[in-house]
Amino acid sequence: MGLLRLTSKSELDRVIRGSRFALVVFTGLACPACEMYKPVLEKLAELVGKDMPVVEYVVDYDPEPALELGIMGTPTTVVYVDGKPVEGFVGAVDLPDLLEFLAKVASKSDKQLAEKLEKLAEKVKPLYGGLYW
Template sequence: MASGKKFCELINSDQPVLVDFYATWCGPCQMMQPILQETAAKIGDKAKILKVDVDKNPLAASKYQVRGVPTLILFRNGQPVWRQSGVVPAHQLEQVIRQHTLEKA
């Protein structure tokens, strides 16, 4: 997974970056995996999708006040523009990403 510096570089991109804060022991997190794969296939290069294991990256989880997993945060130019905890359906993720790719920061 991305190191701290690399993580900051990735989320500071003009391209939206959806970050899935997850844990390997989390059942709902495992349910998100195929949803994220489906979303990635639909959105192509409109956004990046990153997975951050909160147990291996506690500083990132703490910085963004991730209290439960899964927590999804969409970043644009380093700023969180959307966040939600829990399982999110693929069509909702796709809609949120498309909304933030059409807006120019």
């Protein structure tokens, strides 16, 4: 499954409720950092899309989900577990750092997924050489 680009609360709720784990990145249309982050999210979706949906939620169309979480800036990355937001951060990171973040979150409830994410992070690290983009 590729990167899901959603623009309505009902679509977002359906994806979150239908998944054990979901990664949602709240973005804005006039956000340069969001545009820079998209290739990372697309690659992440390519690597882990079978294990969890990777969602780009554009707040300009329906800001309610972002406001409910108190999100004041984009991009903001939030991990949902069993339909509830559990951890997140503001800003963009490179793919290895994003995979390590997801592995840390997954380690609290799904060791198998956490191990898979850790292995992927180690595999892609040499490709980035400390570069963010």
